[in-house]
Amino acid sequence: MNIVVLGPQGSGKSTQAKLIAGYLRLPHISTGDIFRRLENEDSDLGRRIKSKLSEGLLVADADVTTVLSSELASSKYAGGVVLDGCPRNLSQAKEFPLKFDRVIYLKVSDAVGMTRLLKRQREDDTPDVIKERLLIYHQETEPVLDFYRQQGLLIEVNGEQSIDAIFAEIKLALAK
Numbered sequence: 001m002n003i004v005v006l007g008p009q010g011s012g013k014s015t016q017a018k019l020i021a022g023y024l025r026l027p028h029i030s031t032g033d034i035f036r037r038l039e040n041e042d043s044d045l046g047r048r049i050k051s052k053l054s055e056g057l058l059v060a061d062a063d064v065t066t067v068l069s070s071e072l073a074s075s076k077y078a079g080g081v082v083l084d085g086c087p088r089n090l091s092q093a094k095e096f097p098l099k100f101d102r103v104i105y106l107k108v109s110d111a112v113g114m115t116r117l118l119k120r121q122r123e124d125d126t127p128d129v130i131k132e133r134l135l136i137y138h139q140e141t142e143p144v145l146d147f148y149r150q151q152g153l154l155i156e157v158n159g160e161q162s163i164d165a166i167f168a169e170i171k172l173a174l175a176k
Helices: 013-024 031-038 044-054 061-072 090-095 110-120 127-150 163-175
Strands: 002-006 028-030 081-084 102-107 154-158
Touching: 002 013, 002 127, 013 028, 013 081, 013 102, 013 163, 028 031, 028 061, 031 044, 031 061, 031 081, 044 061, 061 090, 090 127, 102 127, 102 163, 110 127, 127 154, 154 163
Parallel strands: 002 081, 002 102, 028 081, 102 154
Antiparallel strands: none
């Protein structure tokens, strides 16, 4: 089973994706973790990713495809995967190198997302960068939700609940 967890910044995508992966005994991929690792590499790809992330912008589609295609080529994902952080736009969704069985959308307000992100105190989580990321999310990523909704794959979850309550709602939805 291939599952993707989507939502705005601060929605808890990685937290829930890790829980789902453990529950379903599937590997987890966080594109954010991969990009943060790559941005520290002394390579053209690393510098491009670092430049985008520091400005709060999305990593270029070609770089996303390169990174994910390489990662997904591993045999450890043959039985399925739980992914978070991608696809981030309609082009990526349409060209994604993997077919999803379920798409979980963690719905949270911008205010809740901003509060959560500022609490984690990561270097790239400044108010201006967060605002830029949220703006891009609304423009670029929200159309992805409709793309998966039209395919009957989207599961909407209230992401403003406790971690346990969100996970319980996800488990119920996956059991259907």
